[in-house]
Amino acid sequence: MPVILAILSELYKNGFFNCNMKENKKVLVVAPLSPDTGSHESKLYDMISDEFDVKWISPASDLAKTQMSNVNILSKNYFLFAFQIRKIIKQWKPDLIHFHYIDHYKSIANFFRPVSTPMIATVWGSDIMKGPYESRLWKMSVANVLNTASAITCDASHSIYEINKIISGKKIIKKIFFGIQDSESLSRDNCKENIIYSSRGHLSRYNIDKIIVSFYEFQKKFPDWHLYISGVEDPVNTPLYKEMVNSFGIINKVKFLGFINSVENRNFMKKSKIFVSIPENDAVSVSLMEAICANCICFVSDLPANYELIVNGVNGIIVNDSSCAFQRFQEIDEHLMQKVNKKLREQLTFEESKEQLLTLYNQILLSQK
Known part of the structure; x- marks a missing residue:
């Protein structure tokens, strides 16, 4: 299998697959959608839209705008979603289906997928590390999709471990990062300030309250x-977090930025000395990869996926359950951190991720002939 992948990679580099592939091959993506142009979804679209005819399917969301074309926002109601996705698959006849973030919607869509149409499943983190442990029905949905996939992708070795606990039999499982676009620019011309930056959402599992107490x-x-806090706000938690800041008397030292776009987010990464992300569960987050590229000192949860990028005490600090202990930033040798991060940055490029994904697409499509 490694030999086949190497051959396919070389063929892709030399343009073998560029002959009107977009006209001939159709990819149906069923995935969440975000208005941010730097999100997982936008990166996936940028990776494949030049080579394939892409139709994007997503359950209803608070989407403000998107630069992606051919997007279909379907109903959140499972029964209506089933009716709509069945019609789209039947009429559009995709050559390949790609599910992102495995949940009940993907299981429903998988039910209407023709057996002859190959499917790739990409797990994100909580869908494989949390959902199956909290709900038997969720586990059944995940198992249904993964066991019928032609290939499975993820961005963390620990995710592969969790996948193998669910699937029966052997599968093609590839670790492919979403990749950081223009990763080199994140490390250039950085004038670091005494800022601790959190960019994760405000759901309880991201532990924003713990960050505030530690700060x-x-x-x-x-x-x-x-302390600067961005990310998607929560109608229940965010007001509580703001009240915490007020009660601690640090309102002049903490800024709630709300949901910001990718350009603004990169600017905060470039000028922040510390980046903090301490969710209860996670795979390799894009925000952590961006922080590494920007040479932030990363304070992260004690999770298996984080050990794939963070060397404790070298380019970041693994946080225990009691406190973030931000004062430990003084332990970091910044020169050594930058050397380690430079090597990591070479693995996290958008271009590398794009090549790996397109090679996998073509491998799966060729296997159907």
Whole structure:
């Protein structure tokens, strides 16, 4: 199999697959959708839209705008979604179907997928590490999709371990990062300030309250530091977090930025000395990859996926359950951190991820002939 992949990779580099592939091959993507042009979804679209005719399917969302064409927003109602996805698959007749973030919607769509149409499943993190442990029905949905996939992709070795616990038999499983576009620019011309930056959402599992409490203790000895919190706000949690900040008397040191676009996010990465991300469960997050490329000192949860990119005490700090202990940033040798991050950055490029994914697409399509 490695020999076949190597041959396909060389053929792709030399343009073998570029002969009107977009006109002839249709890919149906069933995945979440975000208005941010730097999101997982937009990166996937950028990877494949030049080579394939892409139709994007997503359950209804609070989507403000998207630069992607041929997007279909379907109903959140499972029964209506089933009717709509069945009609689209039957009429459009895709050559390949790609499911992202495995949940009940993907299981429903998989039910209407013709047996002759290959399918790739991409797990994100909580869909494989959390959902199956909390709901038997969720586990059944995930198992249904993964066991019928022609190939499975993920971005963490620990995800592969979780996948193998669910699937029966051997599958093609590839670790493919979403990749960071223009990763080199994140490391250039950075004028770091005394800022701790959090860009994760405000759902409870991201532990924003723990970050605020840790910063409150930290700023007592380091009063010239500030905490910036972006990410999708939560109608219940965000007001509570703001009240915490107010009650601690640090309202002048903490800024809630709300949901910001990818350009603004990159700017905060470039000027922040510390990046913090401490969710309860996760695969390799794009925000962590961006922070590494920007040479932030990364404070992250004690999760298996984080050990794939963070060397504790070298380019970041693995956080325990009690406190973020931000004062440990002083332990980091910045020169050594930058050397380690430079090597990591070479593995995290958008171009490398794109080549790996397109090679997999063509491998699966060729196997159907």
